[in-house]
Amino acid sequence: MRKLAVGAAGVVLAASGLVAQSIPSEAPDASVKDARKVLKQEAAIPGTSWSVDPETDKLVVTADKTVKGDDLDQLKDVVDELGDNVELEQSKTVIQPYAVGGDAIYASERCSAGLNVLMAGNPFLLTAGHCGKTGSLWSDKKGLTVGTMVESVFPVDDYALIKYEDSTTPESAVNLYEGVNKVFTVGTPTEGMQVERSGSTTGVQRGRITGLNATVNYGNGISVDGLIQTDVCAEPGDSGGPLFSGGMALGLLSGGYGNCKTGGATYYQSLNEVFSKYNLTLP
Template structure:
């Protein structure tokens, strides 16, 4: 089990000129902040998401194929009222949380392992919060018990902590599906950053960050804010897997639209927020 866990998640320093502590982006202007508030209050419709396009500085609202009829009319009215800084795009795919990572992990659903972390001297595994509930038991692909999910946060955010059953040594490495890669630090995402993602359904995929502080409305009132948006493809089962750039860990896959045949958008829970809240560190 420890060998399997070692390949579960991780990252390494970026070789593309990125510094280890990451890069910060400019704060959105007041009009964009106000528009986000209006959308959250008046247009949190299942199948919608919004994020700032770094090339135009506009807030782009995306409606997937399930948004139609009165919901679509309402969304159009809200976007029109917000003026030229906000635009609406219609997607032919469907936004969904990707349940089923780095390496595969199993409970009621299959998800992907995010990365190994240390909290208060004990080893834990990070994954997506929508993958399971507090108290659920998790196993690896051999059926061996990994541990128990002791914290699950979803909606609002999307992350979970699984406490390992065995207090052994767990490396900070990501499964590249052609070997593993060491992870050294947790960084701050930036628009345009070249990134990679590892997941148990589609393996290693590449792309770039296309937006920050994105909001996604998955349905049944489940909205998640503050997400990283990318053009990296993913599919169900990749949920919880790590987003990284070189040796820098950035996020955990929450969900998205499309697949790895047609492409699409994917959304990630930022790791720096989780590491700060729980005083986490990476295994040395």
Template sequence: MKHRRMPRRRAALTGAGVAALVAAGATFQSANASEPAMAGVPQVLSVPAAGKLASTLTADLGTDTAGTYYDARSKNLVVNVLDGTAAKAVEAAGARARLVANSLAELDGARTTLRRGATIPGTSWATDPVGDKVVVTADRTVTGTDLAKLTKVVDGLGGKAELRRSHGEFKPSIAGGDAITGSGGRCSLGFNVVKDGEPYFLTAGHCTEAVSTWSDPAGNVIGRNARSSFPGNDFGLVKYTSDAARPSAVDLYDGSVRQITGAAEATVGMKVTRSGSTTQVHDGTVTGLDATVNYSEGTVSGLIQTDVCAEPGDSGGPLFSGGNAIGLTSGGSGDCTLGGETFFQPVTEALTATGARIG
């Protein structure tokens, strides 16, 4: 997709072009389980509660775990394990244990093999804890000898990897929920934040690499870049230079907004919503974490992978769940007619790096 003018496991994606989209912040439900844990019975958990339990179990069990995900249907945290001892510990904590064949170390090794032998523009890979494998995606630009090379590497990994095709083309887009514009194109504002008592906003780093001064849709200058991180990461911090209204909220494009009160980590299986100035509001699910995308402009790591659609101009926009900010739209493939994959910069990482907070 071309830029529009005006108005812990890592996966890898190489894009012939970068399509930036705009995401809004994610909000979590109450962090408490609905009922006390019973021995051997998985707790019914909210997404944030599942995320906290996953972090605790991963830290306690270390290499005895092989990934976690949230089962939205049963509202249980599922923890992949390699043996019965770990399974008992997981079940005692209120999660559901699932015996799998591949350890995280083995899946990490598969990603290392992909990085060394198949870093091809138009490809991506991310660890899928549900499938217990690394899912490799090749967009429509990967053909001929590149496709043959990629297929050979994936086949050599056996049951640890799976190759899929995307009908679109991986790229970043420039256009949060509301449009922000500059001489280099259009992106979406992600989240309003506060740093040292002063007002700022977050958007995509590939946007702030292309544009230094930002205006609202009416053409009024509202801010100037304070920090830009791309590639490697994909976030930009912009300082407001005007007294424009800056609520801690996401535009839902129906005359209402979603108040954003905090930031949270994504969890595989989490239901999320994205807002952007091109395609407005769309829902989906987190399908992978710590993904690495190899755009033609450079590699970005630690991204959130989703099945939420997005298009050029949505870049930088907010991904949210409830009232919590989750991510900033980085890039992807496909569109909101046929669908596709979209990747997001975690908001928590951007906040830590910039010293800002939601507000």
């Protein structure tokens, strides 16, 4: 059994064909915080997401094509009531978590490996929580056992820990599909940062961070908060892969919309949160 040179990818959010109404905003910080609470309570409708646009400082609510009828009317009413600091966009595609896969890893679904880490000196692999359940056994593309998923958190957050079967310390690197990129640190994402992600479906894709602390509603009552939003494309199977900038790892792909032919948006679980919670370190 070998350790994985981790490639990044994740879950994609629909970002093509958005229709937005733009309303000027002056001092959004306090009202945006309140608006998030109201949306969570009154408009956590499957197929919706929201995050702050760094260029306008407005809270942008996105509704995919499945949001219609009474649900769409309800969403419009809530957004209207929230005033000038909130705007509504409608997408022609569908928000979804992608579970099919840097290096591909397999259980009942194919996903992408995220990042090799150490916890209490033992090697683990991070990926997306929606990719599998606690206790699931994971293998690589050759069918060799990688390890067992010992922690899976989804929804609210979206990450999982796979305990390596082999106790040998793995390398912390990203698969670039033309070599590897060494990861030296876990960093804090900032709006406008130039980033890359690697995944087993679409390889390495590039773009920038377009929002922080995003909320995505995937449906069936499943909502994920605190996500990093980018304009980097992804497709099913890229889920769980890493978001990175140079030698700095930033997140794990959770979901998004669109694809790598027409473009889209993607959302990532913050690595800082996971590292802090489990006291993780890089090998």
